[in-house]
Amino acid sequence: MATRINPLISQRVVKVQLWGLTGFTIAILFFIVCFVSIKGLPQITLDFLTTNPGDMGRSGGIFSTIMSTLYLIFIALMIAVPLGIGAAIYLTEYTRESRITYIIRFGTECLAGIPSIILGLFGFAFFVMALHLGWSILSGGMTMSIMLLPTIIRTSEESIKAVPYALREVCFSLGVTKWQTVTRVVLPTALPGIVTGVVLSIGRCIGETAVVLFTAGSSLRLPQSFFDSGRTMAVHFYILAREGISMPNAYGTATILIFSILFINLCAYYLMRQFLKKYAIFG
Amino acid sequence: MKEKLIEKILMLLAFSAIGVLLLMAIFIFKEGMPIIFKAGINNFLFSTHWAPTKGYFGIFSMIVSSLYVTIGALIIGVPLALACAITLAELAPLRLTVILKPTIELLAGIPSVVYGFLGVVLLVPLIRDYLGGPGLSLLAASMILAIMILPTITSNSFANHPHGYSKSCPLRNYYCYYSWDGPSHRRNHGCNHGSRQRPETSQFSIKSGSPFNKQYSFRNGLCSRRPSGSPLCHGHCFVCFYYGL
Numbered sequence: 001m002a003t004r005i006n007p008l009i010s011q012r013v014v015k016v017q018l019w020g021l022t023g024f025t026i027a028i029l030f031f032i033v034c035f036v037s038i039k040g041l042p043q044i045t046l047d048f049l050t051t052n053p054g055d056m057g058r059s060g061g062i063f064s065t066i067m068s069t070l071y072l073i074f075i076a077l078m079i080a081v082p083l084g085i086g087a088a089i090y091l092t093e094y095t096r097e098s099r100i101t102y103i104i105r106f107g108t109e110c111l112a113g114i115p116s117i118i119l120g121l122f123g124f125a126f127f128v129m130a131l132h133l134g135w136s137i138l139s140g141g142m143t144m145s146i147m148l149l150p151t152i153i154r155t156s157e158e159s160i161k162a163v164p165y166a167l168r169e170v171c172f173s174l175g176v177t178k179w180q181t182v183t184r185v186v187l188p189t190a191l192p193g194i195v196t197g198v199v200l201s202i203g204r205c206i207g208e209t210a211v212v213l214f215t216a217g218s219s220l221r222l223p224q225s226f227f228d229s230g231r232t233m234a235v236h237f238y239i240l241a242r243e244g245i246s247m248p249n250a251y252g253t254a255t256i257l258i259f260s261i262l263f264i265n266l267c268a269y270y271l272m273r274q275f276l277k278k279y280a281i282f283g
Numbered sequence: 284m285k286e287k288l289i290e291k292i293l294m295l296l297a298f299s300a301i302g303v304l305l306l307m308a309i310f311i312f313k314e315g316m317p318i319i320f321k322a323g324i325n326n327f328l329f330s331t332h333w334a335p336t337k338g339y340f341g342i343f344s345m346i347v348s349s350l351y352v353t354i355g356a357l358i359i360g361v362p363l364a365l366a367c368a369i370t371l372a373e374l375a376p377l378r379l380t381v382i383l384k385p386t387i388e389l390l391a392g393i394p395s396v397v398y399g400f401l402g403v404v405l406l407v408p409l410i411r412d413y414l415g416g417p418g419l420s421l422l423a424a425s426m427i428l429a430i431m432i433l434p435t436i437t438s439n440s441f442a443n444h445p446h447g448y449s450k451s452c453p454l455r456n457y458y459c460y461y462s463w464d465g466p467s468h469r470r471n472h473g474c475n476h477g478s479r480q481r482p483e484t485s486q487f488s489i490k491s492g493s494p495f496n497k498q499y500s501f502r503n504g505l506c507s508r509r510p511s512g513s514p515l516c517h518g519h520c521f522v523c524f525y526y527g528l
Binding site: 015017018019021022024025026028029032033035036082083086087089090091092094103104107108111114117118119122125126130131146149150153177178203204206207208234237238241250254256257258261262264265266269 | 285286289290292293294295296297298299300301303304306307310311314362363364366367370371375383385386387388389390392394395396397398401403405421430433480
């Protein structure tokens with residue numbers, strides 16, 4: 001019969017193990033960020049950020065990629081935000097919990113779970129080929145908006161639900177119509193939460209490669225219109241790294257990517273805390 | 284009257300989510316099914332002969348390597364993530380948790396291309412030097428995937444923390460609880476998360492390259508089929524397409 005290990009000792013051993021593993025995990029994550037930054041920061045000068053890539057990316061900067069990324073985000077948000085907020089308003093304000101809302105939510109969850117490369121291929125088959133939009137920022141933005149839709153619907157729903165019912169009751173008692181309540185009372189109150197969701201989805205958008213690669217192409221020129229092809233930062237990084245074109249530039253692009261995403265997520269956290277602080281009063 | 288109109292418009296917007304999903308499903312099935320039926324469903328799923336330009340569409344090796352990579356990522360990632368969740372929830376003082384938890388979640392935001400790139404640049408040479416083989420391997424892929432699913436599992440396990448348990452319970456019980464109860468379906472979520480981390484796109488085709496027992500990750504098959512618009516490409520492109528769904 002085996003002797004029983006003293007529980008205090010086993011507790012201590014487990015504690016050491018857990019702390020060790022946690023430290024290891026956090027060390028890995030920090031290492032990743034530091035490694036990329038150390039290799040990439042020397043690359044980042046004002047020149048790098050404002051000149052176009054030349055010689056297939058071997059020299060020059062990443063200006064056109066930054067602009068393509070911004071255009072893409074703009075289009076994706078233009079489509080996804082009204083759609084998402086409208087859907088969220090419908091789900092929370094205009095219907096009770098029923099079969100229909102269940103189906104819509106299920107559809108949203110499914111959309112959220114689709115691998116991004118499938119979205120990219122669908123975008124290619126539908127927007128680029130079937131609708132004859134060609135490889136363009138427009139098709140890239142529309143495909144990207146499909147990817148952002150579930151996030152925006154979910155966060156908007158949560159923030160609209162968080163608005164206390166008392167506000168709506170007061171509005172109805174004053175004779176305000178439903179739509180007026182929504183636009184003038186509920187939405188402004190829920191705005192920080194909704195904006196957090198939008199900001200988080202921008203962060204996702206920046207890092208997305210598979211979706212954009214198949215729909216927006218990889219042309220290095222600055223896109224002149226929304227029907228032009230353009231290369232986003234993530235795609236540029238991927239191509240530089242995969243083809244081994246220019247490691248220093250790749251690291252520079254990666255550093256900018258990481259820092260912009262970290263910055264955006266920090267903004268989102270800050271906004272979320274503001275939102276939570278506001279509702280601490282309501283409990 | 285205007286209210287009714289607005290309600291209808293909003294309902295349309297709400298149904299757009301499902302509409303898009305249906306559109307995707309229809310499109311993908313429409314393009315993919317003919318090829319699958321031409322190749323025969325048995326051949327498609329269970330044959331290892333993949334030569335799309337010659338008309339052989341057997342994706343069994345890709346299914347198998349995807350399974351391996353996912354299981355490997357879970358084996359490596361889940362204990363690590365659970366350990367983090369437990370320390371953050373139980374052992375760490377509140378001030379430390381408040382700093383560490385957002386940090387881990389922030390690091391979930393790093394684009395997956397960067398992870399893949401670091402895998403190729405750092406992990407693959409290490410594996411090649413110390414463990415032999417070409418370095419591009421399922422092991423490298425599993426490790427990188429594990430790091431990527433880690434924040435998801437940690438934050439979800441943390442959210443499922445059993446706040447009602449008394450503090451005098453031995454830690455061992457907690458570990459079992461975490462392993463089997465709360466996070467079990469979170470593990471599945473992490474599993475989905477892992478198997479759909481396509482963004483390391485071709486970093487994987489680099490990492491689980493063909494020398495390793497001719498087992499391409501099926502995602503590799505998907506992403507290396509970069510559509511070139513030619514009719515010949517469309518065929519096998521949509522085979523992978525359908526499979527991916």
